[in-house]
Amino acid sequence: MKYFSLQDKSHSVSFEEAVVNGIAPNRGLYFPEQIKPLPLAFINSLHEKDNTEIALKAISQFIGDEIPVDILRTIVSETIDFDFPVEQISDDVAVLELFHGPTMAFKDVGARFMARCLGYFNREKKDQKVIVLVATSGDTGGAVAHGFLGVKGVEVVILYPSGKVSDIQEKQLTTLGQNITALEVDGTFDDCQDMVKNAFLDTDLKTLTLTSANSINVARWLPQMFYYFFAVKQIYHAGLPLVVSVPSGNFGNICAGIMAQKLGLPIAHFVASTNVNDSVPAFLNSGIFEPKPSVSTISNAMDVGNPSNFVRVQQLFDQNLEALKCQFSAYSFDDAQTREAMKKLYESYKYLADPHGAVGYLGLKKFLNVHPKYHGLFLETAHPVKFLEEVEKTLNLQIPIPPQIASVMDKPKTSIRISSYEELKGVLLGR
Numbered sequence: 001m002k003y004f005s006l007q008d009k010s011h012s013v014s015f016e017e018a019v020v021n022g023i024a025p026n027r028g029l030y031f032p033e034q035i036k037p038l039p040l041a042f043i044n045s046l047h048e049k050d051n052t053e054i055a056l057k058a059i060s061q062f063i064g065d066e067i068p069v070d071i072l073r074t075i076v077s078e079t080i081d082f083d084f085p086v087e088q089i090s091d092d093v094a095v096l097e098l099f100h101g102p103t104m105a106f107k108d109v110g111a112r113f114m115a116r117c118l119g120y121f122n123r124e125k126k127d128q129k130v131i132v133l134v135a136t137s138g139d140t141g142g143a144v145a146h147g148f149l150g151v152k153g154v155e156v157v158i159l160y161p162s163g164k165v166s167d168i169q170e171k172q173l174t175t176l177g178q179n180i181t182a183l184e185v186d187g188t189f190d191d192c193q194d195m196v197k198n199a200f201l202d203t204d205l206k207t208l209t210l211t212s213a214n215s216i217n218v219a220r221w222l223p224q225m226f227y228y229f230f231a232v233k234q235i236y237h238a239g240l241p242l243v244v245s246v247p248s249g250n251f252g253n254i255c256a257g258i259m260a261q262k263l264g265l266p267i268a269h270f271v272a273s274t275n276v277n278d279s280v281p282a283f284l285n286s287g288i289f290e291p292k293p294s295v296s297t298i299s300n301a302m303d304v305g306n307p308s309n310f311v312r313v314q315q316l317f318d319q320n321l322e323a324l325k326c327q328f329s330a331y332s333f334d335d336a337q338t339r340e341a342m343k344k345l346y347e348s349y350k351y352l353a354d355p356h357g358a359v360g361y362l363g364l365k366k367f368l369n370v371h372p373k374y375h376g377l378f379l380e381t382a383h384p385v386k387f388l389e390e391v392e393k394t395l396n397l398q399i400p401i402p403p404q405i406a407s408v409m410d411k412p413k414t415s416i417r418i419s420s421y422e423e424l425k426g427v428l429l430g431r
């Protein structure tokens with residue numbers, strides 16, 4: 001499969017190049033040249049198929065012959081070897097839980113898939129290692145670190161702002177060892193991100209193969225389609241059209257959902273649910289896309305003022321706003337509303353949601369209020385324990401710590417403290 005750049009349609013590359021480069025020249029995002037719907041008979045028989053076969057079928061055309069099918073099957077089955085349960089909350093509302101992976105964040109799937117693809121592409125380059133460089137404000141780093149742990153030929157260097165990630169998140173980054181190095185930066189998340197950008201532009205580092213593992217990478221974006229297949233497989237909605245609400249920040253997840261719809265999944269409508277970082281809801285109202293500086297909220301993984309993947313969403317609707325609005329709504333909610341939704345879910349339905357899932361629930365309810373003849377599904381993107389303090393304070397309860405998290409809390413933290421770009425360079429060149 002070829003991918004073209006959304007900044008320059010004449011620039012096209014293979015899947016491997018798209019994965020290794022991450023982003024096209026001129027900062028364009030890669031986009032597949034073709035999207036071929038899957039046979040209707042396959043879509044109609046999802047409930048009889050196992051998850052690996054479904055995921056393999058969904059992703060195959062986007063990889064073509066660049067990874068042999070038996071290896072791709074292994075990659076896919078290792079990527080998704082945990083549950084993706086749908087729980088019915090009320091008559092018209094169900095939730096798809098995406099937090100049963102090793103770091104309890106939905107980013108596990110994208111990170112695991114990308115890591116294994118890179119490992120495959122790098123299998124014969126014995127002394128030229130790929131270095132994956134990521135800045136994290138919390139959840140991405142843990143998922144990437146776990147996803148890449150032990151993958152041959154790949155070194156991971158994670159930068160995080162000292163004192164600004166939660167204890168659980170820090171432990172998930174700093175206790176793994178092997179090919180994972182955690183750099184604790186004296187500064188903010190923006191400082192970490194600036195250091196990473198400098199490294200990509202630095203000609204002194206030309207001898208290294210550097211890549212990034214953020215959600216604009218096609219190998220992190222596309223496997224998120226799997227969630228929507230697994231959801232439809234589990235839902236029987238008595239003939240009502242399905243609406244899916246996705247808590248959105250960088251818009252990679254919802255964009256993968258729309259890709260899955262293009263492949264033939266019976267999803268009638270998407271709702272992008274955001275916190276007060278509302279560039280996309282504002283765009284649907286005004287027709288003008290204005291990126292804004294990001295604002296801190298309690299659903300902090302969605303604090304994105306300039307969502308990178310939204311250009312891909314627009315591409316899926318041929319840049320036509322009216323066409324987009326027929327199948328896509330977007331609503332924004334503040335922290336007070338989010339806390340109210342967490343309480344409502346817990347008190348009325350005994351459902352413990354994290355702040356991101358609660359935003360998804362709010363968006364779904366807002367849509368269903370006006371369009372009652374739909375069956376609703378919202379995505380829960382993180383386990384509530386990942387946002388422990390907020391959830392315990394809002395709901396006035398204590399959450400038991402699940403074993404995946406408890407096991408890292410006892411391990412000793414190992415990090416290298418840095419405060420300048422020169423120090424980062426030293427670490428990279430010393431490897």
Ligand SMILES: *Cc1c(COP(=O)(O)O)cnc(C)c1O
Nearest residue numbers: 248249250251252253301381382
């Ligand atoms: C990253 C993240 C999101 C937002 O996903 P996008 O694909 O960036 O829109 C939502 N919830 C959680 C918990 C996340 O970590």
